[in-house]
Amino acid sequence: MRKMSSNTRVIPDPSRRRFLQGLAAGGVLMGLSPWVKPGWAGQVATTATGMAPVLSGTEFDLIVAETAVNYTGSPRMATTINGSIPSPILRWREGDTVTIRVTNRLNTSTSIHWHGIILPYQMDGVPGISFAGIPPGETFTYRFKVEQAGTYWYHSHSGFQEQTGMYGTIIVEPRGGEHIRADRDYVVQLSDWTDEDPMKVFAKLKKQSDYYNFNAPTAMDFFRDASERGLGKAMERRRMWNQMRMSPTDLADISAHTYTYLMNGTTPAGNWTGLFNPGERVRLRFISSGTQSFFDVRIPGLKMTVVHVDGQDIEPVTVDEFRCGPGETYDVLVTPQDDAYTIFAQSMDRTGYARGTLATRADLTAPIPELDEPEWLTMTDMMGAMAQGGVMGGMGGMNHSGHSMSGSMNKNTTPVRHAKTEYGPSVDMRVDMPRTNLDDPGIGLRNNGRRVLTYADIKTPGEPVDPRDPGRDIELHLTGNMERYTWSFDGLEFGKSTPIHFRYGERLRVILHNDTMMTHPMHLHGMWSDMEDANGEFLARRHTISVQPAQRISFRVTADALGRWAWHCHLLYHMDAGMFREVIVS
Amino acid sequence: MHKRLISGCVFLLGIGVFPAWADNGTIQEERAMNAMPMENMDHANEQSSGGKPGVMPGRAQGGPAPENARDPHAYSGGYSIESGQYALPGPRMLKLADEYSFASLLMDRLEAVRTSDNRSITYDLQAWYGRDYDRLVLKAEGNVDNGKIEEASTELLWSHALATYWDGQLGLRYDSGEEPGLTWLAFGMQGLAPYWFELDITGYVGEEGRTALGLEAEYEILFTQKLILTPRIEASVYGKDDVKRGTGSGLSELSAGLRLRYEIRREFAPYAGIEWASTYGSTADYARAAGLDTRETRAVAGLRFWF
Numbered sequence: 033m034r035k036m037s038s039n040t041r042v043i044p045d046p047s048r049r050r051f052l053q054g055l056a057a058g059g060v061l062m063g064l065s066p067w068v069k070p071g072w073a074g075q076v077a078t079t080a081t082g083m084a085p086v087l088s089g090t091e092f093d094l095i096v097a098e099t100a101v102n103y104t105g106s107p108r109m110a111t112t113i114n115g116s117i118p119s120p121i122l123r124w125r126e127g128d129t130v131t132i133r134v135t136n137r138l139n140t141s142t143s144i145h146w147h148g149i150i151l152p153y154q155m156d157g158v159p160g161i162s163f164a165g166i167p168p169g170e171t172f173t174y175r176f177k178v179e180q181a182g183t184y185w186y187h188s189h190s191g192f193q194e195q196t197g198m199y200g201t202i203i204v205e206p207r208g209g210e211h212i213r214a215d216r217d218y219v220v221q222l223s224d225w226t227d228e229d230p231m232k233v234f235a236k237l238k239k240q241s242d243y244y245n246f247n248a249p250t251a252m253d254f255f256r257d258a259s260e261r262g263l264g265k266a267m268e269r270r271r272m273w274n275q276m277r278m279s280p281t282d283l284a285d286i287s288a289h290t291y292t293y294l295m296n297g298t299t300p301a302g303n304w305t306g307l308f309n310p311g312e313r314v315r316l317r318f319i320s321s322g323t324q325s326f327f328d329v330r331i332p333g334l335k336m337t338v339v340h341v342d343g344q345d346i347e348p349v350t351v352d353e354f355r356c357g358p359g360e361t362y363d364v365l366v367t368p369q370d371d372a373y374t375i376f377a378q379s380m381d382r383t384g385y386a387r388g389t390l391a392t393r394a395d396l397t398a399p400i401p402e403l404d405e406p407e408w409l410t411m412t413d414m415m416g417a418m419a420q421g422g423v424m425g426g427m428g429g430m431n432h433s434g435h436s437m438s439g440s441m442n443k444n445t446t447p448v449r450h451a452k453t454e455y456g457p458s459v460d461m462r463v464d465m466p467r468t469n470l471d472d473p474g475i476g477l478r479n480n481g482r483r484v485l486t487y488a489d490i491k492t493p494g495e496p497v498d499p500r501d502p503g504r505d506i507e508l509h510l511t512g513n514m515e516r517y518t519w520s521f522d523g524l525e526f527g528k529s530t531p532i533h534f535r536y537g538e539r540l541r542v543i544l545h546n547d548t549m550m551t552h553p554m555h556l557h558g559m560w561s562d563m564e565d566a567n568g569e570f571l572a573r574r575h576t577i578s579v580q581p582a583q584r585i586s587f588r589v590t591a592d593a594l595g596r597w598a599w600h601c602h603l604l605y606h607m608d609a610g611m612f613r614e615v616i617v618s
Numbered sequence: 619m620h621k622r623l624i625s626g627c628v629f630l631l632g633i634g635v636f637p638a639w640a641d642n643g644t645i646q647e648e649r650a651m652n653a654m655p656m657e658n659m660d661h662a663n664e665q666s667s668g669g670k671p672g673v674m675p676g677r678a679q680g681g682p683a684p685e686n687a688r689d690p691h692a693y694s695g696g697y698s699i700e701s702g703q704y705a706l707p708g709p710r711m712l713k714l715a716d717e718y719s720f721a722s723l724l725m726d727r728l729e730a731v732r733t734s735d736n737r738s739i740t741y742d743l744q745a746w747y748g749r750d751y752d753r754l755v756l757k758a759e760g761n762v763d764n765g766k767i768e769e770a771s772t773e774l775l776w777s778h779a780l781a782t783y784w785d786g787q788l789g790l791r792y793d794s795g796e797e798p799g800l801t802w803l804a805f806g807m808q809g810l811a812p813y814w815f816e817l818d819i820t821g822y823v824g825e826e827g828r829t830a831l832g833l834e835a836e837y838e839i840l841f842t843q844k845l846i847l848t849p850r851i852e853a854s855v856y857g858k859d860d861v862k863r864g865t866g867s868g869l870s871e872l873s874a875g876l877r878l879r880y881e882i883r884r885e886f887a888p889y890a891g892i893e894w895a896s897t898y899g900s901t902a903d904y905a906r907a908a909g910l911d912t913r914e915t916r917a918v919a920g921l922r923f924w925f
Contacts, residue, residue, distance in 0.1 A: 153704065160712025234715060236884075238750075239722045239924065243884050250840040275812045276679060277783055415678075451690040455683040457751055457779035462678055506693055513782060515810060518716065518750045522690040525716035525750070526699070533695030596704045610716035616697050616704060 076100045080116040081297040082304060084200060084219070088123035090130050094144070096166075096188075096198065097137040103225050103292050103299055110197035111138060111188070117297035118221045118321070119186070119200025126181040126207040132174040134166055141165040144174070145189040146202065147359060147555070148343050148575035151176040153595025156557055158189045161596050161614060165190060181206035182343030183317045183361045185221070192230030192323075194604055199223060199321040204343075212339055214315035214365060218306040222329075222356070222377050222386050223321040224291040230323075234605055237285055241517040244287040247381070247406050248279060272414065278460065278549060280408035281381075282514060283475065285550075285605060286324045288384030293325065295377065295386040303397065304388035310369050314390065315339075317363045320356035323604035326380035326551065326578075328355050328477060329362075331373050331390065332401055336364040338485055344573045347491045354485035355380070355474055357553035359576035359602035362485075372396040380476060380551075382406040407476050409581065413549055416466040416582030448545065448584070451509060451522035458523045460513040462547050466584035468566035474551060474580050487585075488565065492572040496562045498590040502541035505586075506532065510546045510554070510579060510601070510611070518609055519548075519601065525610025532599070534559075534591035534617045544577070545584040552606065553578045556615065558597040562588040576602055591617045680781050721747040722924060727877075729889075729920025731761075738763040740918070751779035755787060760795070769795035773804050773820075784809035791822055797863050800824060806832075814838065829857030844881040848891075850874070859900055864908065866900025879922055887922045 079101035094113050101110040101117060113119035124130050136142045143165050145157035155176045159165030166172040181204045188198035201219045226233060236243045249270065257266035273280050298304035308314050316336075320327060330336075330353040337350045340363035348365075356362050372391040379385065382403045389397050411419035450462050470487040477484045512519040521529065534540060542561070544554055555576045563571045564586045579585050594617050601611040697703070700710050727742040739762040746753040755777040760770030775789030784807055791802040806820030815837055822830040832854050839847040851874045858867045865871075877891030893916040897905050902912040 158712075160706065160710065164706060164711065235720055238715075238720050240884060246843040248840055248843060250842060252841060274814060277810050277812065277814055449686070449688040450683075452683045452687040453690045455681060455687070457782055457784075460679060460782050464678075507688070508693075515783060516750055516779070520716075522688070524690055526712070526714045527717040529699065530691045530694035531697045531699055532693045533697055535695075594704070608715045610714050612714060614699050616695070616702075618695075618703050 077115055079110050079112050079197065081302070083296050084116055084118045084121045084221070085114070086121045086123055090124075090128050092122060092130065092132040094120070094132060094134045095137060096134060096142045096144075101197070103294070104227055106227060108227050111142075111193045112197045113144075113200060117197045117294075118223070119198060121201045121203060121219055122186070124178045124202065124204045126178055126204055129175065129177045133171050134174065135171040136166040136168055139168050141167055141190055142193060142198075143188055143190045144186055144198075145557075146174075146184070146186050148184040148361075149176075149178070149202070150180060150558070150560070150593070153558060153593065153597060156597065158557065158598045161598055178204055180204060180343060182340060182345075183319070183363050184343050185319045185321060185361065187321065189598070192234070192604065192608070194321075195224075195226065195230040195323040197225075199319075201317065201319050203317070212315060212345070212363070212365070213313065215312035216306070216308050216314040217317070218314065219296065219317045219319065220304075220306075220375065220388065221294075221296050221319040221321055222325075222327045223294045223297070224286075224323055224325045224379075225294055226286070226290045226292075228290055230604075233286060233290065234608060237517045237605065241285070241514050242279060242282065244285065244289045245279065245281060245381075246287065246289055247281045247283075247383070249273075249281065249408075272411075276414075276461065277515060278414075279514070281406065282549065283406065283409070284325060284379060284381035284383070285517075285603075287381050288379065291325065291379070291384060293322070293327075293377065293379060293384050293386035295375065295388040298388065300385060300387040300400075305394055305396075306375075306388065306390050307394065308368055308390060308392065310371075310392060311367065314366050314368065315363060316366065316375075318356055318361060320358055320360045320362075322358050322379075324358070326355055326357050326553075327377040327386065328353060328380060328404075329375070329377045330354075330401075330482065331366060331375050332398070333370065333373050334366045334368055334390075336366055338362055338364050338490075341490050341572065342574045342576060344492050346572060347493055349485065349489045350483075351485045351489070352482035353477065353480075355477060355578075357551065357576065357578035357602065358604070359553045359555045360574075360578065366390070370398075372398040374398040374400050376401050378403050380474075382476065404476060404480065409475055409549055412467060412472075413475060413581035414461070416463045416584075417468070418465040446505060446507070446543070449507060450547070451524075453523035454509060454511055454547065456523060457516070458513055458518050458520055458525065459511045459547065460515060461549065462509075463545070463582045463584075466545055466582055467580075468584050470565055470571075470585070472580065472583075474578075487563070487571070487578075490563075490572045490574075492570075496570045496573070496588065497560075498539055498562075498588075500539040500590075502539050502588050504538075505541045505543055507543040507545065508532075508613075510544060510548055510552050512548045512550070512606070512609075512611070514549075519606040519611035520609075521611060521613050526612040526614075527610065529613055531596070531614040531616045534589065534615060536591055536594055536617050538591050539588060540591065541586055541588050543584060543586045544579050546579045546581055549581045550603075550606075551578050551580050552611070553602040554599070555602045556589065556597070556599045558593040558595070558615070558617070559589050559591065562590075564588065593617055716750060719748050721745070724922075724924040726922055727918075727920055728922075729918040731893075732917045733914045736763070738768070740920075746777065748777075753777045753785075755789075767795050769793070769797075775804060775806075777808070780807075781809070783811075787820070791820075800828075800863075802828070802830065827858065828860070831855040846879050846881065846887075848877045848879065848889075850877065856901075861904070864901065864904040866902075866904060868899040870899065870901040871895065871897050875916075875918070877918065885924050888920070889922055890917075890919045892916065893918055 077099045079099040098109045099112045143157045143159045156162040184202040187194045296304040337348050339348050375388045377386040473484040473486045511523045561574045563574050597615040599613045599615050600607040723745040725743045731738050742759045745756045755775045757773040761768045773791040775787040777785045777787045780786045787806050791804045793800040802822040802824040808818045818834040820832045834852045836850045853872045854870045873895035875893030877889045879887040879889035881887040896913045
């Protein structure tokens with residue numbers, strides 16, 4: 033039996049292989065595919081893929097339209113901005129007022145949200161909150177002053193248009209010129225593509241939430257476990273999961289079964305390549321634009337110095353690998369000496385990867401690492417601090433957890449209070465003893481032999497811009513029911529929720545407590561999230577904060593932006609399921 | 619065979635049904651027990667509560683909300699997402715999937731049934747339409763013999779989520795087929811018991827003081843990600859004798875089956891299997907009187923599909 037199952041793992045499935053790798057050439061075989069339909073102008077335009085074109089200045093014209101793209105061998109219609117995936121790189125200058133005219137040539141409403149950019153709420157681009165959206169055939173003019181610098185991105189905030197191609201990078205040059213010196217500067221935008229209609233993907237998850245998980249524990253695994261560890265241990269390992277009706281392998285709701293992972297709009301087979309001369313300092317701006325995918329990024333043979341996160345300079349930290357959640361951005365510096373290196377970004381569930389190459393010549397490649405073996409979620413992911421003492425030995429990477437436990441002054445460890453609405457059908461788990469340590473890189477990255485970036489490493493130099501102590505705490509729980517595929521805050525999906533009111537001008541602390549077994553990248557629009565450590569010490573200014581399973585984190589917010597704002601999980605399918613709140617600053 | 623079948627089914631139902639009503643009340647305690655012997659427990663407590671008494675570890679799933687549970691609307695400042703300061707004019711535009719309806723149809727069994735002396739077709743489907751917590755559910759099950767519907771039972775139910783894994787259902791059942799139609803009021807629970815047992819338990823009240831109880835339990839054993847064995851049991855119990863339909867009071871019929879399916883796609887899986895069925899009590903007496911077997915072994919082959 034053991035032999036059988038190890039064989040099945042070794043024999044590659046050719047059809048799946050090709051799917052995962054995608055097409056090398058992005059060319060669209062137009063043919064008469066029923067999927068490719070003429071758009072607005074009556075003809076089918078082809079999507080340009082690969083390194084996005086750069087637009088700079090203060091006036092921009094962006095056109096949203098359907099264009100044909102072929103990532104897997106079968107052409108599909110994408111929603112694109114100016115006909116490319118990714119969308120154009122917008123280069124702004126700090127202090128400039130930019131004007132962006134967005135014309136909608138789709139037959140449905142669209143929008144653009146400027147992710148991480150501080151601006152008036154009417155310009156934030158969330159249909160139904162900031163504005164009414166951009167109806168078909170119309171042009172909306174965004175105009176705002178850019179008061180920040182760094183690496184950001186933009187994407188549609190309408191339906192699933194982000195999944196079908198609407199995402200691009202924003203680079204804002206600092207007022208005094210770029211101070212992170214590099215000889216080369218590349219955007220590396222990571223994303224996921226599906227040939228399926230994203231709404232159908234969503235409907236499938238509603239009907240069978242593990243539809244895309246082909247890594248579920250099997251009877252064969254059980255027998256193998258039992259023969260290796262003994263029957264008792266094998267049963268023990270499964271008991272809690274089965275009792276709670278939760279899956280230890282639910283690491284990503286959507287896998288490479290349908291996704292092709294892209295780097296700069298290019299499939300792994302297409303191999304996006306950035307050129308350098310040996311010894312040059314290369315800046316790579318990683319934009320995590322996966323709609324439902326966390327990426328674990330490394331460049332075998334190269335140390336990466338992370339210098340800039342979510343548009344903010346950080347105290348440089350040198351690592352082998354980092355995890356980036358949807359919405360986050362990470363700028364790293366590398367100094368390659370050899371001819372070629374693979375940029376390897378495997379999905380968190382280890383079903384696929386995005387890949388590109390750094391090389392001295394366009395035709396060079398380096399070996400592509402094997403995908404890591406997927407791990408089961410651990411007891412720490414299920415019960416937080418309660419597990420950390422006991423299962424420590426077996427809990428790779430959790431051995432430092434003791435540090436934070438000594439801190440009884442913890443600011444985000446005020447008593448856990450679940451909401452009344454967390455005791456009903458919308459919630460499948462509550463964590464009473466969360467973990468608060470930030471030095472855990474997360475499932476799949478613990479004790480992997482590589483130096484992996486953790487949130488404890490991300491430090492904005494100096495003090496927070498607003499030095500005031502928070503006047504009050506707001507505690508919100510991240511909740512869901514995996515079986516029903518419902519996602520919410522405090523057990524209430526958006527439609528049942530009320531807004532969170534921030535009093536204009538106040539400084540407050542937000543505590544996010546994850547009562548689920550998934551990691552949620554939480555994005556608050558309009559205001560910075562000043563991340564704290566477990567002792568309430570300021571760590572870093574962020575716009576997107578990933579909260580791990582059974583983890584409780586906190587950040588400070590200065591409510592200086594009047595209006596209504598969106599606040600949501602940046603996993604698109606969680607957001608659309610209702611893990612979304614409105615914030616009112618008044 | 620007889621006895622083994624009964625005890626097997628009772629056992630399966632037992633492990634399935636029991637925790638269903640308790641719905642996991644003990645999990646957190648067990649988790650606490652597991653972690654308890656560890657010296658770090660005190661620290662963990664401290665960490666969780668900042669030295670103050672926080673939430674005592676309770677249930678991880680379900681259960682009633684404690685007195686001091688947080689009001690999820692406490693931060694709203696009286697605002698709503700519908701209207702008010704800074705809200706866009708007109709009715710609320712932003713509606714996410716929690717306010718959308720979905721629809722699904724699962725043909726769990728569409729199979730050719732072969733016994734020692736007969737061939738027939740059985741169908742068993744469930745369809746639903748609605749949102750996350752309230753749905754209209756259609757359940758239909760029946761046998762087609764010689765091109766005629768021998769017996770069919772169709773239920774139309776309002777399904778309302780009551781607990782994490784449980785839906786309460788209320789509606790009507792209509793029996794048709796060779797005998798005159800019969801209408802019942804139906805009420806039941808459908809959901810997922812600990813250890814992944816899928817259960818469907820429905821009580822019925824019919825005309826002329828008829829009562830009945832239907833039980834179904836299914837379990838999935840994954841040999842691989844696509845090759846799945848499903849043990850399934852079904853039992854029917856009646857409150858009183860019905861000579862015309864040949865059903866007697868008490869446990870009337872019990873069947874247990876094993877079906878092995880291969881999911882070519884998630885949505886499309888052919889299967890083959892075997893099922894044992896027995897009648898009991900006066901139902902068995904009626905069967906014997908009519909010259910029918912009280913036990914039969916069925917070979918089944920069919921399709922499971924959904925969309």
